[in-house]
Amino acid sequence: MSPATLQLDPRDNVGVALATLAPGTTIRVNHADCPVVESIPAKHKIALVELMPGDLILMYGMVVGEVMRPIPQGGLVSTSNVRHRAAKYTEERQPAANESVDSSLWRNRTFMGYRRADGLVGTRNYWIVVPLVFCENRNVEQMREAFEEELGYGRGQNQYRKRVRELIQSRSMSQGLLGEFAKERAERVFPNLDGIRFLTHQLGCGGTRQDAQALCGLLAGYIHHPNVAGATVLSLGCQNAQASILMDELRARDPELSKPVLIFDQQKSGREESLLNQALDQTYEALVEANRATRSAAPASELTVGLQCGGSDGFSGISANPAVGYVSDLIVGLGGKTMLSEFPELHGVEQELINRCETDELAERFAHLMQTYAQRAKAVNSGFDFNPSPGNIRDGLITDAMKSAGAARKGGISPIRDVIDYPEFVRHPGLTLQCTPGNDVESVTAQVGAGCTVVLFTTGLGTPTGNPVAPVVKISSNSQLAERMPDIIDFDAGDIVDGSMTISASAERLLDLSIRIASGECLTKAELLCQYDFIPWKRGVSL
Incomplete structure (x- = not known):
């Protein structure tokens, strides 16, 4: 050739x-x-x-x-x-040969992570502020502007900045450090806290009860996430997504409720000022405690890695995706967790994935989720064949099955240990299939809500996607993209295309970078750009 x-x-x-x-x-x-x-x-x-x-x-x-x-x-x-045309499949497994890659050289590799009380290990240390309903988005934004500027995490200006300044000065005075904090602050007040993330959305009421349940499950996943120290939750009070549902979902993931969760109800508080002053005061005290966390060495097996793609091109399936798949196999070999999502982009490779499922029950669940998803799309006169975007088509991915054949390479060759639905949390070591849309941000949002502490995101066209609590590592399928958009690309896999680098060698370089990012030694481009995308999936047809 x-x-x-x-x-x-x-x-x-x-x-x-x-x-x-x-x-x-x-x-x-x-x-x-x-x-x-x-x-x-x-x-x-x-x-x-x-x-x-x-x-x-x-x-x-x-x-x-x-x-x-x-x-x-x-x-x-x-x-x-x-x-578009895809091969038909059955739920009957034809078990594939057990294949694996050699992870032995990585067996003693560690990263510096945050070990939580429940035993999970995070790659970042965040506090999150979330609304249970879109009515509270403005109040969340008020808190964001007040906290980010005064605590040294960003810029903003509103009347509540004064409140946070008073909190800082009050604590500083008790420690004899008033002069230190009386000046304008540029440095961070809490050096061990990587940031406060404010996760606004457009859900919580007006939809179905199932929508509210799914939203509470997703938010519970973010609170339970090992990159999160605790949460402040703002509730209007009358919405479908009730605080009691959120706490039930959190108990399902963390029966001991090992993290602080501060819940504030605006309709009970009365005036907005009363609500926000309470939220600011109590959150500030919680930040003091969250700042006590420090990094310590953890084996690479404690990583949970999302496998994602967006803005794919005709090279994605021969360079970046196989490299990510090899990384997935290495992590699985070490005893870690990886997660392959985007079900519309697995259409056409169902039989291959069914054959890799470890049990008949997992194969049946995967097939059922795929069939249900496909039926929902057909019910609104759409289908998986509508998935490729104009950019995909322009750069060589002209059918959904063609796109899926390359996208599935992100899952490597490891056996499939579990199949979960949205918004369930990851349960077992090994490779998990998670039902999400192909929409980049919805899918990354879901993966992180399921516990992914790092996301490997391949792109051939250039996608700036990030996440509020988990670093998203952007991998280009071609070197021209890496050169053209260096502000969003973290790793160039284009040398696989020209033959100057093997898939395995590129993957080992990528894993090394991922471990350094997990340790906080360097930030992703999305983190540097403050690209914190968060879109919950409203369980309708999203391809």
Whole structure:
């Protein structure tokens, strides 16, 4: 095969153009010449044989499309001549051979994390402020502006800054440090607290009771998250998402309720000023305690890593995604947890994942969640085949099955230990499948709500996504993106495309970076940009 073209599996009848192929040139495939009869842009697919209507397009050895119009050998595979088609699957497992990667060199590798009372280990130390309903978003913003500026975490200005300044001065006076804090503050008051995160949203009332339950489950996951020291919760009082539901969801994840949760009800408090002054006072005292936490060495097996992609291109499935999959296998081999989500982007690879499930029950649950999701999409005259975005299509991912075949590479080859629905919390070491949309922010929000302490996020087009409490490591599928958007990309996997780096070598570099980020030795680009995206999934059709 010419280095300008890649055939991903011997069964494939299309190849990936690694560089733009000009008509009139010839590539060599399986010791045979293949003439290029039209321009094939880089990342797009070239027909390696003549294809006729009804023929199936094969990539990675699996069905990713169906031919609608004749495609000559050496012609461009595009939306004008191919439509979505995926292989059918059954719930019956055909257990795959046990495969693994060698994690032994990483066995003694540790990261510096925050060990919580419940035994979980975080990579950051945050306090979170959350509303139970969108009516409280303004009050959350008031707290954000007051705390962030006065505590040295950001900029803002409102009438409650004075209140926080008084709290600082009061404590400083009791410790004989008034002069230290009387001046304008630029440094952080709480050096061991990485920040306070304010998670506003548009849910909590007006939807179904199931929406309110799911929201409370998600927020409980964030409170229980090992990167979180505790939470301040603002409630209006009359909304569907009641504080009692939140606490029940939190007990389901942490029966001992080992973290402080401060709940304030505006309708009981009366005036807004009364509500916010109480919330500021009690939260400040809780921050003093949260600041006592310090990092200590923890084995890499304590990591929980989300496997995510967004703004994918035709190279994602051959560079960044396989590298992340190899990292996942390394972490699983160490006894850690990894999580593969985005169910609309697993359509077409269901049988492969079913075969990797450790039990029939897990295979049945995965199939049931996929089928239910697909039925909801069809009920509103949509479907998984609507998933690829204009950017995906423009850069070579022309069908959902083609996109899924590459996206699934993020899950590596490890057996699937668990299957969870949104907004459940991760339960077992190993690889977990989590039902979420393909929407980048909704899916990352869900993964972190399920306990992911670091998220590995691949992109071929450039996506700035971050998260309020977990570092999101952005991995580019091509070096041109890393050079063009260095402010959002943390790691370049493009050298896999040109052959100068193997998948395994790139993955080990990525794991090393991830451990340093987990230890707080360096921040992700999203953290530096204060990109704190948080969108709860309202259980409808979101692809």
